[in-house]
Amino acid sequence: MNLKMTGIDFTTAGIDIRQRFSFTSKAMAAAIAQIRQKQEIRGCVLLSTCNRMELWLSLEEGAEFAIADFLCRLKGLSCEEYQEYFVVREGAEAVKHLFYLSAGMKSQIVGEDQILTQVKEALAFAREQEGADRLLEVLFRMAVTAGKQVKANVVMDKANFSAAHRALEFLKEQGNVLTEKICLVIGNGEMGKLTAQALMEEGADVTVTVRQYRSGIVKIPQGAKRIDYGERYRYIPKCDLVVSATASPNLTITREGLDACLRQRDAYFQEQIFLDLAVPRDMETSIAERQGVVYYDMDSLPFEAQSVEMRRQYEKAQNLLDRAIQKFLEWQECRDLVPRIQQIGADAGRELAWRMEKTLQHLNLSKTDLANLQKQLEHTTGKVVDKLLFELRNQAEPETLQKTVEVFEQVYRDSYGG
Incomplete structure (x- = not known):
């Protein structure tokens, strides 16, 4: 087994670095196409989320491949400048990492569910691009199965929390009341839907931006209102909270656009909170300099250390995962x-x-x-x-x-x- 994985995550790099190595679906397809041309590579899977990017390779026996160098060249970045941010794992160490990752044991919010879906989707995407070989197919499928077993048998103290849920918990801890607050969620992907649903559960008045595609009507969480994405700046002056959580490489909120729209905002309005849950960032960071704006991104959110109960649950999950890894x-x-x-x-x-x-x-x-x-x-x-x-x-x-x-x-x- 010549298995190698190289990646960047929240433990090694801040959001400024992580966003430079994030991949859209189109960029992932192009990267996999390039990798498939390498004779020494049997298969590949690329995982790109808000907190991590990992490239997995199955190589011919005895073959070597500088994954970090390849990723830097792909992104047009200096290998020497960014080498320190990469983590490299091989063989059994890489296998253990993927199993624990799939179960949410390596997430900022330990035990969260979203990463399991993301690992499964990464394999499915690689399969669609004819990138995954037999080794990676079995490895990822068994890791996902093990992750499901952990979810079914271990009730994690913070389970079912996504970054969106944790962000809203953080806002409440800061004294913010979300009930009846006017909220705009920019983005209707998985993270956007989770955020909108979580806000509605808090009793907020939620509006979601949508883009109309030729494929037909875009579904949004039940109970939320909708506006066209192009109307977002007109709606922002009314809002108490604006959340952006898209997979787009482009900014959804710029300082210039925000300055222009907030000139219309009446003086009696209180502070507005802008929450950026995207990697790369959706919001231009300079909006934090504007009076009346409170800005948070993924690196702003605190994540608690494990409680005693959480450590017990972790050990139970560890036993399940170790048996699956051995298989x-x-x-x-x-x-x-x-x-x-x-x-x-x-x-x-x-x-x-x-x-x-x-x-x-x-x-x-x-x-x-x-x-x-x-x-x-x-x-x-x-x-x-x-x-x-x-x-x-x-x-x-x-x-x-x-x-x-x-x-x-x-x-x-x-x-x-x-």
Whole structure:
């Protein structure tokens, strides 16, 4: 298994750095297309969320690939300047990381659900682009399954919280009352819908921006109002809270646009809160300099340390994940043995044909028939040995199978001097 992963996340880089390595769907497709052209790469999956970007590669045995350098070149950035922000994981370490990540154990909000969907969607997207190979397919599918098992069996103290929920909790902790507040949510993707729903649960008056596409009516959370995205600046002066959570690489709120629209805002209005939940940022950071504006982005939100109960829950999740990881590693170990088992079968077939050579000579066969018979003996013997060893793979412990294969390999190395 030549598995490598390189990434940037909230533990190594602030939002200013993370947003430079974020990917839209179009950019992800282009990146995967480039990677597929590399002969040393068997498969790839690219994961890009608000808190992390990770590129996963399955490589030919013995092959090397500088993932961080590739990502920097792809983004037109200096490798030397950004190298320090990357984390590199290989083999079993990478496997463990993905399983824990899928279960929400490596999120800012430990146990949150959104990352599980994001990991699943990353694999689905790579599959659509013909990027994922067998190793990555099984790895990601088993990681997602393990994440679901954790969700079903471990009631995390902060489970079902997304960044949107935590942001609203933070605002309430600061003394803000959201009930009956006029709120605008810019963006109707997954994060936008979560935010709108969470605000409505708090009793807020929620309006969501939508873009009309040729595909037809755009659905928004039930109970929310809608305005066209192009009308957002006209609506902002009425708002107590403006949240932007899009996947767009372009700004949704600029300082110039905000200055222009807030000239219409009456003096008796209180402070407005602007909450940017996007990576890259949706809002121009200089809006924080404007009087009457309170601005928060993803790096502004505090995330609590684990409580005692949370640590107990984490240990329970850890036990489930470690067992799932072991199953994957056993699958991979057996997978690596397949060509070795097939080689043992071929060696056994050649030995039988060699030992039967004198006996076959007395059958008075033509040279062609004799050659065909020897070839059939080799093939049949190989199949029988393969069947025995593959059945052993299904029934025996991995250590037993590994030792058996090593013994057979040694027998044929001694016999043929190879």
